[in-house]
Amino acid sequence: MNIVIIGCGYVGCAIAQYWQQNSHLIVTATTTTPERVSQLQKLAHKVVVTQGNDLEKIVNILENQDFVLLSVGAKGADLYESTYLDTTKTLVAALQQNSSVKQVIYTGSYSVYGDRNGEWVDEETPPMPKSRNGEILQEAEEVLLSASSEQLKICILRLGGIYGPGRELVKIFSRVPGTTRPGDGSDITNWIHLDDIVGAIEFVRQHPLQGIYNLVNDAHLPSRILLDTLFAKHNLAPVTWDDTGNSNRPYNATVSNQKIKQAGYQLIHPQMIF
Structure with a gap:
């Protein structure tokens, strides 16, 4: 199988490394940064x-490719439109010629x-982004789903906050200990x-899923409990x-992961992991 990874950042590199172990998969990676070519090779x-x-x-x-993973990440809040929307529009236009x-x-x-x-939401809940960047992400989803057909399966994984090796929680929140935050921490x-993320992408590749799937864990912790637990553990x-004051986070929902579990994915x- 020939695979293209468009956008080989934190997630793209991890799945490329995973797929490297499978001799049946031929992976092409893209990057916008010439300096990263030797690393990605x-x-x-x-x-x-x-x-x-x-x-x-x-x-x-895309020529002679079987599968595309679109895993781009904006390098700044002002680059959302060019990173997400322009890329999805270009990809869909290219798919029409493929x-x-x-x-x-x-x-x-x-x-x-x-x-x-903080209410529960699932894949049937209509999107209601609070920021322009959230709207751009919604538009990118719609553009991609418009390309879906019997011949071409489009699957959107709505990820939770991403953490893992090199991006541990204590690193993500490194500037937060001892500070005062707005709100009561109940979000x-x-x-x-x-x-x-790697596991679910591979699961979707093997069981060609179509449509939208939330990909979050089972914890759904309020900010206060998350940060209290994290900082207590690390002294x-x-x-x-x-x-x-109110919390300044633009999203506050308890996201259901039942759909992807019902499809057969096990977290x-x-x-x-603190």
């Missing part, structure tokens, strides 16, 4: 430097659900470990909460 059979909006290059990359690709997986974000005051967090100063890390 250790993980993929072929590396192509391209921007996500370069239609001619994307068309060429007959070999049978499946596309896109790693999106649960942030499209917006602020639901719900949804996380997913890198191992489960760091606790957070003080200022409940005179490797159902609870948080």
Whole structure:
């Protein structure tokens, strides 16, 4: 099977490394950064430097490919449109000129659900993003799903907050110990470990799923419990909460993961690793 990974960052590198162990898979990786080519050549059979909006290059990359993983990440809040929306539009335009690709997986974000005051949401819940960047992520999903057909399966994984090796929770929250945060810490967090992102992508590849699937763990911890537990474990100063102000997080929902479990995926890390 010929596989293209468009966007080989934290997630893309991890899945490339995993697929490297399977001699039946031929992996092509793309990057926007020429300096990363030598690093990626250790993980993929072929590396192509391209921007996500370069239609001619994307068309060429997709030639004779069976499977596409779209796993891009914006390098700044002002780059969401070019990173997510322009890339998905270009990919869909390229797919219209292609007959070999049978499946596309896109790693999106649960942030499209917006602020639901901590209520449960699932894949049937209409997106209600609170920020322009959330709207861009929703539009990117819609563009991709428009390319879905009997011949081409499109699967969107709405990921929780990503953590794992090199991106441990204590590293993510390294500037937070001893600070004061707005709100009372009751807003719900949804996380997913890198191992489960790799596991779920491989599961979807082997059982060609179509449509939207949430990919979060079972913990659903309020921010206060998450940070209190984390900092206590690492002997760091606790957070003080200022409940005179509202939390500044633009999304607050308890995200259901039942759909992907019912499809047969079993979480490797159902609870948080502190």
